[in-house]
Amino acid sequence: MTVGVYQGVGGGLSTCMTLDENLPVAAASASAVRLVPPTDPLYVSGWGRFAVHLDDTVDLDDLVFAVDPPEGGLVSHSRDETFDEDHPDVVVAACGLPGTYELHAYDRWSRDLLATTTFRVDDAWAGPDGPPVAYVGRVGDPAGTPAWGGGDPYLPQNLDVHPTVGQRRVAVVLVETTDLDPLADADAAVLRDTWRAEVFDGVLHGGVTESAAIYWHEVSDHQLTLVDAGVVGPLRLGSAWDAITTADSTGKSEGVFPFARAGIAAVRAENAARAADGLPPLVDLTTVDTVVVVPRSIPADPVTGFPGRFQWPYATVRGTDDQAFEVDRLVVDAGFTQISLPVMRVIQCSSMPHDWDARGSRTIAETASHELGHTFGLPDEYAMDGDAPTYQARDLDGWTLMSSERNAPEPTVPEKMRLGWVRAGKVRTLSAAVSGPVDEEVVLHNAEHGPAPAGRYAAVELRIRDGENYYFEYRRDRPTEVSDQSLPADLTVLGTHVLSGDVPSEERRPILRIRDDGDGDRGEFQRGDDYRETDTTDPSYPNDFALRVLETRPEYARVKLTYGDAKPDPQIRPYAMSTHWQSPDVEVANARSQTPGLRNVPWAGHPNTVLATVRNPGKVDAPGVRVEFSWLDMTVAGGPEMPLGSQTLDVPTDAEVVFTAPTTWVPPTSSSPHFCVVARIAEYTVAGAREIIVDNNVGRSNYSRVVSASASPSTRTGGVVKVTNPYPVAADCVVSVLQTSPIQRTYLEHSWVRLEPHGERDVAFRTESMIGDPNLPDALLSQFVGSLYEPRDELRLTGIARLGTGCHGHVTGGAGVLVTSGRATRFVRFEVVDGVATGQVEEVGGGHPASGSVLVTLRRDPDGPAREVAVELPVRNGTFRGQVTEEIRPQDIRWAQAHFVGGNGQAPCDSDELLP
Numbered sequence: 001m002t003v004g005v006y007q008g009v010g011g012g013l014s015t016c017m018t019l020d021e022n023l024p025v026a027a028a029s030a031s032a033v034r035l036v037p038p039t040d041p042l043y044v045s046g047w048g049r050f051a052v053h054l055d056d057t058v059d060l061d062d063l064v065f066a067v068d069p070p071e072g073g074l075v076s077h078s079r080d081e082t083f084d085e086d087h088p089d090v091v092v093a094a095c096g097l098p099g100t101y102e103l104h105a106y107d108r109w110s111r112d113l114l115a116t117t118t119f120r121v122d123d124a125w126a127g128p129d130g131p132p133v134a135y136v137g138r139v140g141d142p143a144g145t146p147a148w149g150g151g152d153p154y155l156p157q158n159l160d161v162h163p164t165v166g167q168r169r170v171a172v173v174l175v176e177t178t179d180l181d182p183l184a185d186a187d188a189a190v191l192r193d194t195w196r197a198e199v200f201d202g203v204l205h206g207g208v209t210e211s212a213a214i215y216w217h218e219v220s221d222h223q224l225t226l227v228d229a230g231v232v233g234p235l236r237l238g239s240a241w242d243a244i245t246t247a248d249s250t251g252k253s254e255g256v257f258p259f260a261r262a263g264i265a266a267v268r269a270e271n272a273a274r275a276a277d278g279l280p281p282l283v284d285l286t287t288v289d290t291v292v293v294v295p296r297s298i299p300a301d302p303v304t305g306f307p308g309r310f311q312w313p314y315a316t317v318r319g320t321d322d323q324a325f326e327v328d329r330l331v332v333d334a335g336f337t338q339i340s341l342p343v344m345r346v347i348q349c350s351s352m353p354h355d356w357d358a359r360g361s362r363t364i365a366e367t368a369s370h371e372l373g374h375t376f377g378l379p380d381e382y383a384m385d386g387d388a389p390t391y392q393a394r395d396l397d398g399w400t401l402m403s404s405e406r407n408a409p410e411p412t413v414p415e416k417m418r419l420g421w422v423r424a425g426k427v428r429t430l431s432a433a434v435s436g437p438v439d440e441e442v443v444l445h446n447a448e449h450g451p452a453p454a455g456r457y458a459a460v461e462l463r464i465r466d467g468e469n470y471y472f473e474y475r476r477d478r479p480t481e482v483s484d485q486s487l488p489a490d491l492t493v494l495g496t497h498v499l500s501g502d503v504p505s506e507e508r509r510p511i512l513r514i515r516d517d518g519d520g521d522r523g524e525f526q527r528g529d530d531y532r533e534t535d536t537t538d539p540s541y542p543n544d545f546a547l548r549v550l551e552t553r554p555e556y557a558r559v560k561l562t563y564g565d566a567k568p569d570p571q572i573r574p575y576a577m578s579t580h581w582q583s584p585d586v587e588v589a590n591a592r593s594q595t596p597g598l599r600n601v602p603w604a605g606h607p608n609t610v611l612a613t614v615r616n617p618g619k620v621d622a623p624g625v626r627v628e629f630s631w632l633d634m635t636v637a638g639g640p641e642m643p644l645g646s647q648t649l650d651v652p653t654d655a656e657v658v659f660t661a662p663t664t665w666v667p668p669t670s671s672s673p674h675f676c677v678v679a680r681i682a683e684y685t686v687a688g689a690r691e692i693i694v695d696n697n698v699g700r701s702n703y704s705r706v707v708s709a710s711a712s713p714s715t716r717t718g719g720v721v722k723v724t725n726p727y728p729v730a731a732d733c734v735v736s737v738l739q740t741s742p743i744q745r746t747y748l749e750h751s752w753v754r755l756e757p758h759g760e761r762d763v764a765f766r767t768e769s770m771i772g773d774p775n776l777p778d779a780l781l782s783q784f785v786g787s788l789y790e791p792r793d794e795l796r797l798t799g800i801a802r803l804g805t806g807c808h809g810h811v812t813g814g815a816g817v818l819v820t821s822g823r824a825t826r827f828v829r830f831e832v833v834d835g836v837a838t839g840q841v842e843e844v845g846g847g848h849p850a851s852g853s854v855l856v857t858l859r860r861d862p863d864g865p866a867r868e869v870a871v872e873l874p875v876r877n878g879t880f881r882g883q884v885t886e887e888i889r890p891q892d893i894r895w896a897q898a899h900f901v902g903g904n905g906q907a908p909c910d911s912d913e914l915l916p
């Protein structure tokens with residue numbers, strides 16, 4: 001008997017599943033199944049487990065689940081290690097649209113509806129830890145990952161980190177909570193007009209027409225245009241203020257996400273209602289780049305002492321704490337019923353109180369400009385309470401709006417470089433690796449006067465080390481213009497000290513005034529002033545650098561540069577978000593490394609070699625460099641660093657030298673392996689000259705790999721991501737999730753956790769392929785991805801600490817997880833006889849033969865993996881056979897195991913261990 005499970009799918013596609021004729025055909029009775037939703041409503045784009053109570057007449061495998069209406073969420077039939085046969089459950093990933101929905105259980109064979117329960121999705125969340133969140137399909141664009149241009153000594157760094165040119169679509173969404181009376185139509189119109197003028201059209205302040213859009217157009221030399229994508233609302237949210245977010249004793253609420261999620265959910269609801277009436281969306285969430293959510297503040301009540309409620313300005317920083325929102329759902333016909341897949345999109349967000357101009361001395365236009373700067377990728381630059389006093393004293397203050405937006409100062413030139421507004425040829429670079437002695441005059445073009453013409457530079461960049469530079473730029477007051485109306489000093493060359501990378505220092509902001517050289521300039525140099533570094537006993541000063549301001553004119557300044565450098569500088573590049581939290585200079589090699597997709601992937605339970613590449617861009621050879629290796633088991637909280645020995649080699653100037661850890665590393669096997677490997681250059685001194693910088697030389701790589709093997713349905717697998725708070729104050733530590741595969745679903749236990757100072761917590765995540773889901777026939781999935789088994793998912797989890805000071809969180813670290821999906825496989829047979837290994841590998845369910853290769857590992861001592869021998873054999877039509885005793889005598893073999901490495905859509909698997 002053949003049962004066609006799936007009917008035709010839209011677009012002419014159809015698929016049938018051929019089932020074994022012994023499968024049951026009798027329909028279960030309705031009373032046999034009962035569904036129990038989680039106690040609390042699901043949070044928008046959250047997830048929950050629904051208990052499935054069954055009597056003896058029905059098996060869970062005979063049921064298919066679906067949400068009704070289908071837009072309400074997506075059911076996963078996958079199982080993970082928490083699954084209990086006696087107390088089964090299914091996971092529902094909720095939609096981003098608040099409302100009441102039903103979960104249905106159907107008999108797979110008769111298609112009878114057996115059970116129904118209702119559940120709510122809403123925008124309220126209580127508790128110190130954040131709600132669970134689900135990510136379905138591709139989230140974010142790893143290709144859009146920031147990079148500051150490390151490595152190349154010939155090019156300026158910090159160029160085009162977050163290119164922000166052309167049009168950016170910005171929407172202002174006014175919202176109100178249920179504890180406020182709705183605003184009268186006329187008042188609502190006034191409020192919208194105010195915000196439209198401040199953000200887009202312009203308001204007259206002190207004789208100058210100002211708005212965020214005018215400001216950014218001006219300071220970008222007309223390269224950036226903010227497009228009004230709608231000033232709407234107030235939209236009514238689903239909950240009261242204190243259900244959506246928390247407030248302190250002054251009534252202030254912090255963090256961008258509670259109102260951003262609730263506001264975008266409200267826009268979704270309004271868009272859905274309009275679509276039903278054939279109207280265009282209120283705000284098109286499929287194209288908008290930034291949403292400014294503006295909650296109406298709640299007035300204080302002096303009688304009761306209620307302090308009122310207001311939202312402090314906050315924003316996401318593009319490229320670091322990107323968050324994805326459901327912007328639409330795609331409804332598809334899955335035979336039994338319809339299902340829907342979310343369309344998730346990263347949208348930059350900001351939140352501000354509706355009455356900001358009444359709360360201080362800054363205009364809405366000024367502060368909205370600052371917050372929008374975050375959404376373009378610029379972090380805060382004003383000193384934090386926890387910064388060391390020496391760094392606090394070097395605050396940029398009114399030299400950039402990212403430190404102090406009052407009077408609308410322009411961004412500094414390195415900030416403009418990050419946004420893609422300065423061309424490489426307009427930055428005069430000085431680098432130890434490529435610059436000979438320099439003694440020359442340079443003309444610095446005034447930063448407010450548009451692009452530097454021929455013969456002038458926008459900035460001088462002095463490379464201290466990879467990722468650390470000094471910049472010099474020329475600024476002046478422009479009282480009647482929209483920016484730089486009142487700078488801290490006029491006709492001034494500004495010197496800044498800039499750190500790159502997406503993991504900020506815990507002690508200082510990324511951009512500071514350059515340090516004082518003894519004559520107290522505070523980074524501000526007028527005509528006749530100079531900056532010089534001659535203190536060669538301080539290793540972090542480059543040798544012999546001086547800049548003197550010869551002349552200052554309205555449009556340019558003439559400066560004299562002298563420079564000479566001669567120090568060795570061996571270095572290893574650090575890990576970063578853009579490199580999936582792995583140092584590009586650290587590599588792990590093992591017997592599997594030649595297999596496609598498994599290069600630089602540790603092999604737990606087997607010998608691995610750790611390698612580190614050290615380069616020396618200094619002008620002088622670096623003899624006797626020592627690299628120390630170690631590793632950490634990240635699945636154990638607070639685990640110690642375990643040494644793998646050290647190696648000492650010479651690193652000539654301009655060379656790359658590979659160091660090898662002398663100790664073989666055998667990572668322990670566990671269900672969710674997650675390791676960190678560290679290579680560190682010991683403090684380096686040669687002939688009395690210390691290297692240019694001593695604390696930069698650590699390469700760190702986080703490794704995690706999980707396999708989502710699909711039988712039917714796929715397994716849900718995962719692990720924990722360790723979230724740390726390196727700061728001396730309590731923080732909400734957010735986990736940001738990006739994933740590359742369109743058919744992957746990832747469930748995070750908490751979107752943030754509350755951590756005490758220097759606290760640490762594990763946050764669980766689980767991930768699964770949609771392949772094999774009975775609601776998602778392969779033909780349907782292939783519409784999204786083409787070949788189903790090609791994609792491997794790169795899941796990137798990034799920890800971000802929100803400290804309660806500043807407008808945004810700080811990246812503290814992260815983990816890249818490589819998820820490979822494939823049809824589940826198994827060894828049918830494996831043996832080693834007289835030095836010849838033979839065996840057979842097939843797919844689980846169906847017995848289709850595997851193809852590719854196996855690694856046979858052999859040991860003289862069953863407990864001695866570090867010295868095992870590995871031999872690769874081809875698998876043809878499911879079988880393999882070959883001599884394995886080239887490096888080990890047959891009589892010495894005390895332990896053997898075969899490992900199918902996977903590939904071609906088949907998941908890897910291991911044989912039983914043989915103890916001959």
Ligand SMILES: [Zn+2]
Nearest residue numbers: 370380806807
């Ligand atoms: Zn800010």
